Structures are given as C-alpha cells and as structure tokens.
Amino acid sequence: MxxxxxxxxxxxxxxxxxxxxxxxxxxxxxxxxxxxxxxxxxxxxxxxxxxxxxxxxRTKNDLMRAFIAGFWADLTEHAIIAVEGIDAPLAALSALATFHIETLIERFDIVQLTQSEPVHPKTSQQNREYMRTYVQVFDDIWRRGVDRCIFESETPLWLVRDIFFGTLEYSARTIKFHPERSAKLVVENLIMVIEQRHRALNAEPPQTIANSDAFLDRLETLVDRLEGVAGSQ
Amino acid sequence: MxxxxxxxxxxxxxxxxxxxxxxxxxxxxxxxxxxxxxxxxxxxxxxxxxxxxxxxxRTKNDLMRAFIAGFWADLTEHAIIAVEGIDAPLAALSALATFHIETLIERFDIVQLTQSEPVHPKTSQQNREYMRTYVQVFDDIWRRGVDRCIFESETPLWLVRDIFFGTLEYSARTIKFHPERSAKLVVENLIMVIEQRHRALNAEPPQTIANSDAFLDRLETLVDRLEGVAGSQ
Amino acid sequence: MxxxxxxxxxxxxxxxxxxxxxxxxxxxxxxxxxxxxxxxxxxxxxxxxxxxxxxxxRTKNDLMRAFIAGFWADLTEHAIIAVEGIDAPLAALSALATFHIETLIERFDIVQLTQSEPVHPKTSQQNREYMRTYVQVFDDIWRRGVDRCIFESETPLWLVRDIFFGTLEYSARTIKFHPERSAKLVVENLIMVIEQRHRALNAEPPQTIANSDAFLDRLETLVDRLEGVAGSQ
Amino acid sequence: MxxxxxxxxxxxxxxxxxxxxxxxxxxxxxxxxxxxxxxxxxxxxxxxxxxxxxxxxRTKNDLMRAFIAGFWADLTEHAIIAVEGIDAPLAALSALATFHIETLIERFDIVQLTQSEPVHPKTSQQNREYMRTYVQVFDDIWRRGVDRCIFESETPLWLVRDIFFGTLEYSARTIKFHPERSAKLVVENLIMVIEQRHRALNAEPPQTIANSDAFLDRLETLVDRLEGVAGSQ
DNA sequence: GATGAATGAGAGTTCATTCAT
DNA sequence: CATGAATGAACTCTCATTCAT
Incomplete structure (x- = not known):
C-alpha cells in the first residue's frame, strides 16, 4: 500500500x-x-x-468574503444532503426545516455576521445570490409538492417561503435565549401550518395520510374480525 | 407671566x-x-x-446604545398607537402586522443595526429587554383573543409569536429587494394562517380517504384478505 | 505700545x-x-x-510637495532680491550667478531632493513650473542686455541659459567636494565667456584701445608729460 | 575536443x-x-x-551599487570608443560632447538615479570615483590640446570641465522636455565657447582694458626715459 | 458650557530577507 | 544550486478621546 x-x-x-x-x-x-x-x-x-x-x-475583506461564501456553500450542501432521498414533499420540508433551525441555533452568530457586513458594495448583492441558491432547496421541494397536488398552487411561492424561513430564523434566535423551547415543536407547528394552508384552500379538505391511517386501522381491525368469523366457521 | x-x-x-x-x-x-x-x-x-x-x-458606545434604546422606545410607542382603539383581536393583529412590516421595510437598516452590533457585552441582553417590551403589544392582543375564544389556546404563545414576527421580518427583508411584492399580501396571508390554526384545532377535521399510495396498498391488502374471507365461506 | x-x-x-x-x-x-x-x-x-x-x-506627499514649493518660492524671491537695483546687465548676471552658485553649494542637497522625487505624477510637471519661474530672473536680465546691445541676440536664449545654470550647478556640485576651488572664479569665468560670446559674434570687437575713460585719462597725462619733455628741449 | x-x-x-x-x-x-x-x-x-x-x-543595496558601477563602466567605455581615433582635440571634444549629451538625453533617468540614491554612506564617495574615471576621457583630450597649444593653459582644467559637463547635463535635461531644441546646437555652441576662450587668451588680444594697461605701462616707462633724457640734457 | 487642536495607540498592508525543501 | 513560502518589522494614516483655552 x-x-x-x-x-x-x-x-x-x-x-x-x-x-x-x-x-x-x-x-x-x-x-x-x-x-x-x-x-x-x-x-x-x-x-x-x-x-x-x-x-x-489579498485583504481582510477578501478573507471575510471567502468565509461568507464558504459558509453558504457549506450550508447549501448540507441542506441538500439533509433532504436527499426523502421523496415525500412534506417529509422533505420537515427535514429541511429541522436542518435549518438546528444549524441556525448552533451557528446563529454566523448568519448574523454574514448579514451584518457592509464590507463591500458587492457583498450585499453577493449575499442575496448565496441565499437564492440556498432557498432553491426549498423551492424544489415545494414545486414537487405542487406537482403532486400535495401543496396548493394558488399562493405565490415566495409567500410560503417567507413564512418557512422567517419563522425558523426567528425561532432559532428566540430558542437561543430560551433553551427550554423546543425546535422540534417549531418544525412540527410549521409543517402543520403548511398542511392547513393546503386544506383550507382546497375547499374539500384533502385527506392527510395521518387520518387515513386511523381509518385503515379501524378497517384492519374489522377485517381481522371478519377473518376471525370466517375462520371459526 | x-x-x-x-x-x-x-x-x-x-x-x-x-x-x-x-x-x-x-x-x-x-x-x-x-x-x-x-x-x-x-x-x-x-x-x-x-x-x-x-x-x-461619555463614549461613542453610549451614544449607540442610547440610539438603540430610543429606537425601540419609539417603535413600541408607535405600535401601541397603531393598535389603539381596535377591539377585535384579529383586526388588531392585522394592524400590528401592517405597522410592523411597514416600519421594517422603511427602516430595515435600523433593525439590522440594532442587532448587528456587539457593541458591548450588555447590549445583547439589553436588546432582548427592549424586544420583550415590544412584543408585549402582540402578547396582549393574543391573550385577549384567547379569552374571547377567537384564538385557540393549545399552542404556546411563543410559537405563534415566532411565526408572526419571523414572517414579517423575513418578508420585510425580501420585499426590500423585490419591491413588486406586496406587504399587504403578507399580512393577509399571515392573518389567514392564524385564523386557520384556530379553526383547524377547534373544528372537526374533515378527513376523506382517497389519495395516498400507502393507503391504497393497505386497502388492497385488506380487500385481498376480504376476498379470502369471502372465498373461504 | x-x-x-x-x-x-x-x-x-x-x-x-x-x-x-x-x-x-x-x-x-x-x-x-x-x-x-x-x-x-x-x-x-x-x-x-x-x-x-x-x-x-494631509499626506506625507503633500508635505514633500509643500516643502519643495516653499523652497522654490524662497529661492526665486531671494534671487530677485540679489539682482535688485543692479542696472548693468553684466553686473546683474554676475550677482545672480554668485547667488545661484552659493545657494547651491550651501543647499545642494535640497536641489537634488526636489529633483529626485517621483513622488507624484504631477510633481515633475510642477517642478518645471517652479524652475520656469526661477529662470525668469535670468531671462529678464538677458533681455534687458539684448535691448541695450550688450548681449548679442543671435543665439537662442535657452542656449545661453543652459550654459549659465548648467555650469553653475555642476560647479556647485564639484566645489562641494573640492572646497579649495573658488566659486568666485567660476562666476568670473562664466561672465567672461558670456562677454566673449558677444564680442565673437559682433564681428568688430568693440574694444579697441580707444574706449576706456581711465585709459584716455592716463594717455592724456602722458601726452601732457611728453609736451613737457618737448617743451623743455 | x-x-x-x-x-x-x-x-x-x-x-x-x-x-x-x-x-x-x-x-x-x-x-x-x-x-x-x-x-x-x-x-x-x-x-x-x-x-x-x-x-x-547579498542585498538590494548591493544590487543597486552593482548596477551603478556597471552603468559608469559602460558609460566610460563607450565614451572612450566615441573619441577613439579622433586626433584633433577639438573634434574629439565635439565627439565626446555629442556622445555625452545624447546618452544623457536617452538615459537621463539613469544619471538621476545614480545620483539621487543615498543608498549607502559609501555610495556617494564611490560615485565620485566613477565620475573621476569618466571625466578622465575629457581631461586627456584637453591636455593633449594644451600640449599642442590648441587650448590655452591658463584656466584651471576643472573650470573648463565644469562648463563642458555642466552645460551638457543641463541641456540634456531641458531638451528632454523641449524636444524641439537641438542637441547638435548645444554641442556646436559649447565647442565655439571653448575655441573662443583660446582665441581670447592666446591670439592677438582684441585688446581689453587689461592689455591696454600693459600698453600704458610700457608707454609710461618710455615717457619716463624720455623725461630722463630731457632732464639730463 | 463649549471648543477643536492635540494626542497616540493601533489599524491594515508591504516587502527585504531567510531557510527548509 | 534553486526555490518560494514564510517571516515580522516597519510603514502610513485614522480616529476616539482629552484638555487647555
């Protein structure tokens, strides 16, 4: 070797x-x-x-910019990994939300830093570029969900996106200072909100798997009983 | 005289x-x-x-801190004025949301400034103090709504608050760079979400069955078994 | 008072x-x-x-430029004073030459400094400006001499000027390192050269025995004495 | 091999x-x-x-010094070549002057550089050494001219040398910024000055007052003798 | 109380020189 | 011999703060 x-x-x-x-x-x-x-x-x-x-x-500024760029690249890369292989859009969103809030709680200072710096005229523009790439991960999932009629398509994408990231970022900040609060709860709540949006806008409430499962459970039990009846005959 | x-x-x-x-x-x-x-x-x-x-x-730092304190006092004062005399909790929230997002769009730089400066160890602590006072306006309205059974009381207050302020702040930021987007839409959408939360948690969720593959799989299995039951008769 | x-x-x-x-x-x-x-x-x-x-x-550069400007202003001012009130062009040139070479011997380092500095793109241009103002003192005397037919007018002014300042500067440098050499000699020699130029170019050399009053006085005295001799015979 | x-x-x-x-x-x-x-x-x-x-x-300084030394060696070598084979002293001087002024116009920056740098305490001493070697070329020609009675021998050599090199250097500088001026003219003029010096001091003096005085002295002596004769008669 | 000239510690950056490879 | 990454002292310039007037 x-x-x-x-x-x-x-x-x-x-x-x-x-x-x-x-x-x-x-x-x-x-x-x-x-x-x-x-x-x-x-x-x-x-x-x-x-x-x-x-x-x-070459300069302190370059160093800062390199660091910011690296941070975003890293973030996006890990976000992609976090949702990789999760087919169901809702589950994927949930995974992304979890990744996002956990990263932010852990590295909230970095995000703040990346946004606080008027280091260079170009920086702000650059920053939005990075962000755009990052939120792409969300957008892709969302569009997939819309294609499968799991998410409603009336609301502009950006509106949902703002709720999604806005809530997560804000919660990350508050959780940072109130560690007793649960990030998991935030994510679940957020996912629920998204589900509800869909149901609310699709007049006939679009059955969730959760409820259907409960129904199936009852059906299964029923079949069990029928089988029991048949077998005992 | x-x-x-x-x-x-x-x-x-x-x-x-x-x-x-x-x-x-x-x-x-x-x-x-x-x-x-x-x-x-x-x-x-x-x-x-x-x-x-x-x-x-005494120092440049003191000046900065005084400025931040003044900003928050001002903000809170104006927020109170904005919701003053509006009895209906939902309408009050809407007014607060409108005030909040508009202020942020107009003065986004200030908010960023107040948060970006690790001017002094105490500042961050101080900052949260100010914020707490500010969000009190929201909390008061919410509690009033809960008392009147207009808002559901299951979800922890902070969860709703995070969605509320998180979304508004994030949207303010994005609208800043996409002026074609409407702040009004953000507020309406946010209020709708809050309404839905209430309805969703209070009303009987109207589940129908149809969609999921997994569901169909299980249903098919059950039908197979029923056929078995029927065949064995 | x-x-x-x-x-x-x-x-x-x-x-x-x-x-x-x-x-x-x-x-x-x-x-x-x-x-x-x-x-x-x-x-x-x-x-x-x-x-x-x-x-x-404002900058080190500004300081340098101010110093150079001050030096030239000073130099020109003193040069003007040095020739002030001297009507005869040759005598004025002699005074100027004496002033120039003595200043240069004393402050040769400054001149070198003012010329050596590529401090700023504009400096070189500026420097020539200063020099032009300075050599004006020479030019004025020369023109006066030409008007009075003391200096010949065939040779371009710059040619004489170059000899004048060139020689003085060079000699100042050499005298600096050979203190036994006489600046006075340099000046006399230079003035002589200038006189000769005139004589050489004005075909008939103006001086014959004829001219000088002192000469004529002595000659007269001698003739008187000869008359005396003749008379006593 | x-x-x-x-x-x-x-x-x-x-x-x-x-x-x-x-x-x-x-x-x-x-x-x-x-x-x-x-x-x-x-x-x-x-x-x-x-x-x-x-x-x-060994150091940047050494490099600079080597460069300066090289420059002077080169200059001297080329100067020698320039006057090589020219027997007539005046013609040789003319050739040297032409070489000198042309080199300086072309490479004025070098000369400035070699002189402007107080790189090292020893440099200035060194520099004069180089210069001495260089002006030797002039001195040799001059002495040859003196031997042949083409140049007068009254004036100290250094005085002529200063006029020679001083004028050429100064003119090189001014020509650099006034390209319309002719280096050839400078050289011709300079040679003429040198010729005149000789003629003025050697030839039948186009009597100056100084010579007239000598004449008067002789006349006086003569009158004295006549008086003596007359008186003794 | 008000002034603004003076301070001087320290910032980012450069570059002649060294030395391990 | 040759390399070029690494060094760190030294540079110019800034600016919060002080204090004599």
Missing part, C-alpha cells in the same frame, strides 16, 4: 493552510465582529505570521 | 441638545454603520464641536 | 506650527531622503505627536 | 546569470526607482526565483 495519503501534495498543503486561516478568521470574526478583528489576531489563531495571511487572502 | 414655553429651562435645553446629537448619530449610524461612523461626523451633523458630544455622551 | 505682537493670532499660530513641521520635514528629508523618512521622525523633530502632522498636511 | 564555447564554464554560467539579474534590476530601477522596485519584481524579470537573487547579490 503506497502512502499516497501520507504525503500531501503541494496543492493540498496550500488548501489546508487556506482552510486553517479561514477557520481562524471565522472564529475571530464570530468573537469580535469584522471591525473588531485584527489581522494579527487571525494570524495568531492560525499559528502563522501576520504577513503569511496575505499570501492566501 | 407664563414663560414656560418661551424660555426653555436649563433642563430642557440640555435635553434638546441631547436629542439633536442623537438624531445626528442615528443618521450617521444608519448611513455608515457603527464602525463606519466618526464622532467628528456626528458632531458636524449636530452642528456642534467634536468635544461637545462628550459632554452629553 | 500695544502688545499686538506678543499674542499671536490663531492664524499666526497655525502658520507657525505649519512652518515648524515643514522645517522638521525638510531636515528629515534632507538627511534620509523621501522614502527614508518616517512621519514619526518628522513629528518627533517638530516636537509634536504623529497624528498632529496630519492636521496640517 | 574544444568545447570551450559549447559548454560554458561554471564561472561563465555564474556571470551570465549575474548579468541577467543586473539587467533585470536596471530595468526595474529605471522604471520605478530604487524604493519603488521590489526584489520580487527583479526576480520575475530575470526569470528566476526570489531567493535566487540573494545567491548573487
């Missing part, structure tokens, strides 16, 4: 250090904000010299 | 200047953020000398 | 400090060159805080 | 690379000045790694 992994290539080494710097920067930024962070601080955390940082990121 | 209005007392003069400084600070902070604002800038806007600012506010 | 002078006006105080900074800067620049000089150094020499320098000069 | 040319010796290879670096340095220094040039820039221009430069030159 060749030790191909033991000796990292130059490219890998560069990326490793880049990663290390970005992590140091993230920690520093989270602790003290953008303006509150000194490059010297980042360098120290990364265990390198001040000047070295500039070999990997 | 009533000169009460003609000659402002010393106290009033002090407060007047304090006010002027705070307004100058607000404008500057909103335009350039906390770190982007110079004390000299604030002084210039207030039409006074740089050193004079320090006679009214 | 009012002590108007004892209490400097604000304006005067500002100018005084500005002057002090510029002198500190001049010394520092002369000692270490532009790039070799730190703002901290200038501040220390001026006996003020580093930041204070920036209240008087 | 003679591979002397095919395979450069180690020594040659070293010198080749040294040469390449110095050329890169020269270009960089000329373009951006000493302080404006980065070692990385020089390395890039030379097509080698940053660290490699230090294998050939």
């Amino acid at each position: 060749k030790l191909a992994e033991a000796a990292p290539t130059r490219r890998q080494k560069v990326e490793l250090k880049e990663q290390a710097i970005m992590e140091a920067a993230r920690d520093a930024f989270l602790e003290n904000g953008y303006d509150g962070t000194r490059m010297a601080d980042i360098a120290r955390r990364a265990g390198i010299a001040e000047g070295t940082v500039y070999l990997y990121f | 009533k000169l009460a209005e003609a000659a402002p007392t010393r106290r009033q003069k002090v407060e007047l200047k304090e006010q002027a400084i705070m307004e100058a600070a607000r404008d500057a902070f909103l335009e350039n953020g906390y770190d982007g604002t110079r004390m000299a800038d604030i002084a210039r806007r207030a039409g006074i000398a740089e050193g004079t600012v320090y006679l009214y506010f | 009012k002590l108007a002078e004892a209490a400097p006006t604000r304006r005067q105080k500002v100018e005084l400090k500005e002057q002090a900074i510029m002198e500190a800067a001049r010394d520092a620049f002369l000692e270490n060159g532009y790039d070799g000089t730190r703002m901290a150094d200038i501040a220390r020499r001026a006996g003020i805080a580093e930041g204070t320098v920036y209240l008087y000069f | 003679k591979l002397a040319e095919a395979a450069p010796t180690r020594r040659q290879k070293v010198e080749l690379k040294e040469q390449a670096i110095m050329e890169a340095a020269r270009d960089a220094f000329l373009e951006n000045g000493y302080d404006g040039t980065r070692m990385a820039d020089i390395a890039r221009r030379a097509g080698i790694a940053e660290g490699t430069v230090y294998l050939y030159f």
Whole structure:
C-alpha cells in the first residue's frame, strides 16, 4: 500500500493552510465582529505570521468574503444532503426545516455576521445570490409538492417561503435565549401550518395520510374480525 | 407671566441638545454603520464641536446604545398607537402586522443595526429587554383573543409569536429587494394562517380517504384478505 | 505700545506650527531622503505627536510637495532680491550667478531632493513650473542686455541659459567636494565667456584701445608729460 | 575536443546569470526607482526565483551599487570608443560632447538615479570615483590640446570641465522636455565657447582694458626715459 | 458650557530577507 | 544550486478621546 495519503501534495498543503486561516478568521470574526478583528489576531489563531495571511487572502475583506461564501456553500450542501432521498414533499420540508433551525441555533452568530457586513458594495448583492441558491432547496421541494397536488398552487411561492424561513430564523434566535423551547415543536407547528394552508384552500379538505391511517386501522381491525368469523366457521 | 414655553429651562435645553446629537448619530449610524461612523461626523451633523458630544455622551458606545434604546422606545410607542382603539383581536393583529412590516421595510437598516452590533457585552441582553417590551403589544392582543375564544389556546404563545414576527421580518427583508411584492399580501396571508390554526384545532377535521399510495396498498391488502374471507365461506 | 505682537493670532499660530513641521520635514528629508523618512521622525523633530502632522498636511506627499514649493518660492524671491537695483546687465548676471552658485553649494542637497522625487505624477510637471519661474530672473536680465546691445541676440536664449545654470550647478556640485576651488572664479569665468560670446559674434570687437575713460585719462597725462619733455628741449 | 564555447564554464554560467539579474534590476530601477522596485519584481524579470537573487547579490543595496558601477563602466567605455581615433582635440571634444549629451538625453533617468540614491554612506564617495574615471576621457583630450597649444593653459582644467559637463547635463535635461531644441546646437555652441576662450587668451588680444594697461605701462616707462633724457640734457 | 487642536495607540498592508525543501 | 513560502518589522494614516483655552 503506497502512502499516497501520507504525503500531501503541494496543492493540498496550500488548501489546508487556506482552510486553517479561514477557520481562524471565522472564529475571530464570530468573537469580535469584522471591525473588531485584527489581522494579527487571525494570524495568531492560525499559528502563522501576520504577513503569511496575505499570501492566501489579498485583504481582510477578501478573507471575510471567502468565509461568507464558504459558509453558504457549506450550508447549501448540507441542506441538500439533509433532504436527499426523502421523496415525500412534506417529509422533505420537515427535514429541511429541522436542518435549518438546528444549524441556525448552533451557528446563529454566523448568519448574523454574514448579514451584518457592509464590507463591500458587492457583498450585499453577493449575499442575496448565496441565499437564492440556498432557498432553491426549498423551492424544489415545494414545486414537487405542487406537482403532486400535495401543496396548493394558488399562493405565490415566495409567500410560503417567507413564512418557512422567517419563522425558523426567528425561532432559532428566540430558542437561543430560551433553551427550554423546543425546535422540534417549531418544525412540527410549521409543517402543520403548511398542511392547513393546503386544506383550507382546497375547499374539500384533502385527506392527510395521518387520518387515513386511523381509518385503515379501524378497517384492519374489522377485517381481522371478519377473518376471525370466517375462520371459526 | 407664563414663560414656560418661551424660555426653555436649563433642563430642557440640555435635553434638546441631547436629542439633536442623537438624531445626528442615528443618521450617521444608519448611513455608515457603527464602525463606519466618526464622532467628528456626528458632531458636524449636530452642528456642534467634536468635544461637545462628550459632554452629553461619555463614549461613542453610549451614544449607540442610547440610539438603540430610543429606537425601540419609539417603535413600541408607535405600535401601541397603531393598535389603539381596535377591539377585535384579529383586526388588531392585522394592524400590528401592517405597522410592523411597514416600519421594517422603511427602516430595515435600523433593525439590522440594532442587532448587528456587539457593541458591548450588555447590549445583547439589553436588546432582548427592549424586544420583550415590544412584543408585549402582540402578547396582549393574543391573550385577549384567547379569552374571547377567537384564538385557540393549545399552542404556546411563543410559537405563534415566532411565526408572526419571523414572517414579517423575513418578508420585510425580501420585499426590500423585490419591491413588486406586496406587504399587504403578507399580512393577509399571515392573518389567514392564524385564523386557520384556530379553526383547524377547534373544528372537526374533515378527513376523506382517497389519495395516498400507502393507503391504497393497505386497502388492497385488506380487500385481498376480504376476498379470502369471502372465498373461504 | 500695544502688545499686538506678543499674542499671536490663531492664524499666526497655525502658520507657525505649519512652518515648524515643514522645517522638521525638510531636515528629515534632507538627511534620509523621501522614502527614508518616517512621519514619526518628522513629528518627533517638530516636537509634536504623529497624528498632529496630519492636521496640517494631509499626506506625507503633500508635505514633500509643500516643502519643495516653499523652497522654490524662497529661492526665486531671494534671487530677485540679489539682482535688485543692479542696472548693468553684466553686473546683474554676475550677482545672480554668485547667488545661484552659493545657494547651491550651501543647499545642494535640497536641489537634488526636489529633483529626485517621483513622488507624484504631477510633481515633475510642477517642478518645471517652479524652475520656469526661477529662470525668469535670468531671462529678464538677458533681455534687458539684448535691448541695450550688450548681449548679442543671435543665439537662442535657452542656449545661453543652459550654459549659465548648467555650469553653475555642476560647479556647485564639484566645489562641494573640492572646497579649495573658488566659486568666485567660476562666476568670473562664466561672465567672461558670456562677454566673449558677444564680442565673437559682433564681428568688430568693440574694444579697441580707444574706449576706456581711465585709459584716455592716463594717455592724456602722458601726452601732457611728453609736451613737457618737448617743451623743455 | 574544444568545447570551450559549447559548454560554458561554471564561472561563465555564474556571470551570465549575474548579468541577467543586473539587467533585470536596471530595468526595474529605471522604471520605478530604487524604493519603488521590489526584489520580487527583479526576480520575475530575470526569470528566476526570489531567493535566487540573494545567491548573487547579498542585498538590494548591493544590487543597486552593482548596477551603478556597471552603468559608469559602460558609460566610460563607450565614451572612450566615441573619441577613439579622433586626433584633433577639438573634434574629439565635439565627439565626446555629442556622445555625452545624447546618452544623457536617452538615459537621463539613469544619471538621476545614480545620483539621487543615498543608498549607502559609501555610495556617494564611490560615485565620485566613477565620475573621476569618466571625466578622465575629457581631461586627456584637453591636455593633449594644451600640449599642442590648441587650448590655452591658463584656466584651471576643472573650470573648463565644469562648463563642458555642466552645460551638457543641463541641456540634456531641458531638451528632454523641449524636444524641439537641438542637441547638435548645444554641442556646436559649447565647442565655439571653448575655441573662443583660446582665441581670447592666446591670439592677438582684441585688446581689453587689461592689455591696454600693459600698453600704458610700457608707454609710461618710455615717457619716463624720455623725461630722463630731457632732464639730463 | 463649549471648543477643536492635540494626542497616540493601533489599524491594515508591504516587502527585504531567510531557510527548509 | 534553486526555490518560494514564510517571516515580522516597519510603514502610513485614522480616529476616539482629552484638555487647555
């Protein structure tokens, strides 16, 4: 077995250090904000010299932008993984909501940081770009649900999306300071709201699986009894 | 001789200047953020000398905190006015929602500013204090509705509150960048959601059976078994 | 007698400090060159805080430019004074040459400094502007001499000017390192060259024995004596 | 087997690379000045790694000094070539002047550079050394001219030399910014001045007052003698 | 009370030089 | 020999705060 992994290539080494710097920067930024962070601080955390940082990121600003971009890319990637393989739209939404709120509770500071920075004229525009990519995960699920007539199609997508993410973000914030509150409850409640929207708008309330299951349970019991009658004959 | 209005007392003069400084600070902070604002800038806007600012506010930080406190006091005061005299809880909520989202759209920068600044360890704690006072307006209306059995009382208050404010804040943000979207629609939709919650939890949920594959599978199985029962007779 | 002078006006105080900074800067620049000089150094020499320098000069560059401008203004002013009241063009040129070479010997480093600095794109252009103003002093004298037919008018002005200033500058440099050489000699020699030019180009050399009054006086005396000799025979 | 040319010796290879670096340095220094040039820039221009430069030159300063030395050596060498084979002193001076002014016009930046840099305490001393060697070319011609009685020998050599080089340098500078002016004219004019000096001092003096005085002295003596004769009669 | 000139610590960034590979 | 990543001292400039007037 060749030790191909033991000796990292130059490219890998560069990326490793880049990663290390970005992590140091993230920690520093989270602790003290953008303006509150000194490059010297980042360098120290990364265990390198001040000047070295500039070999990997041209300016403090670039570092911040790279960090934000990385965060969003990561977030989106993990969101996709979180809903992967879940076919049922409602279940997928539930998984996405859970992922979202948990991530936000854990890393609420990052989100705040990514939004608070008027670091650069382009940043705000950039940020919306990232967000758009991220909410795409939601949009895809929703459209799938609409196709299958599980979600109603009257309401504009953005309205539902705003409720979805707005509630989760706000709750993440409040839960952060009221740990006794349950994120699970928030998600369930949110899913319920979405279900209700559908039912309310589709005049004839569209049977949920939950209720139908109860019905089937009763039917099963009935069949059991019939079988019992038949078998005892 | 009533000169009460003609000659402002010393106290009033002090407060007047304090006010002027705070307004100058607000404008500057909103335009350039906390770190982007110079004390000299604030002084210039207030039409006074740089050193004079320090006679009214001990540090730049104090000024920021005063500004934030003022903003929240103002917000709460106006919110109370907005729902004043509206008896019907749903109508009151609607009025509050409208006030909230409109204020946020107009002054989204302020909210962001009040939240983005880790100016001082105490600030974050302080901030939640302000918020608590503010959301009290919502809570009061909600409780009144619960008393009158217009809102259901099962769901924890905070859950509804999170949906309410979370959605409004998020929508305010998105509307900021998509002016074609309607704040009115957001409010209507939100109120509808709240109504539905009540109806959903109180009324008899009208389940019909039809849709789910799983349901049909199980039903088929049962029919098969019934055939078995019938065949064995 | 009012002590108007004892209490400097604000304006005067500002100018005084500005002057002090510029002198500190001049010394520092002369000692270490532009790039070799730190703002901290200038501040220390001026006996003020580093930041204070920036209240008087926006950048290090501005400081340099102000210094250069001041030097040229000074130089021109003194040159004008040096030739003031000297009517005879040749004598005026001689005075100017003496002033120029002596100034350069004393302050050769400054001249070098003013020319060596590619501090700013505009600087070089600016510098030529200053120089033009300065050499104007020469040009005026020369034209006066041409009007009076003391200087010939065939040769382009710039050619004579180049000899004049070129020689003086070069000699100033060499004398700097060979103090035994005489600046006076340089000037005399230069003036002689200029005279010769005139004579050479004005075909018939103007001086024959004829002219000088002193010569004629002595000649007359001699003739008188010869008459005496003749008379006594 | 003679591979002397095919395979450069180690020594040659070293010198080749040294040469390449110095050329890169020269270009960089000329373009951006000493302080404006980065070692990385020089390395890039030379097509080698940053660290490699230090294998050939101990510091940036050394590199600068080497460059200056090279420049002067080159200049002197070419000057010698320029006057080589020209026997007539005046013609040789003319050739030297032409070479000098043309070189300076073309490479005025270099001269400025070589003189502007107080790179090192020793540099200025060094520089004069180079200059001395260079002006030797002039001195040799002049002395030859003096030997042949083409140039007068009264005036100290340095005085003529200062006029010669001073004028050429100054004119080179002005021509640089006034391209319509003719370098040829400068040279012709300068040679004429030198010729005139000789004629003025050697030829039948187109009597100046100084000479007339000598004449008077002789006349006086004569009259004295006549008086003596007359008196003794 | 009001002023604004003065302060000086510290920010981000650069670059000559070193040294492990 | 050659490399170029790493270093860190030093740079210019900013700005919250002070204090003599």
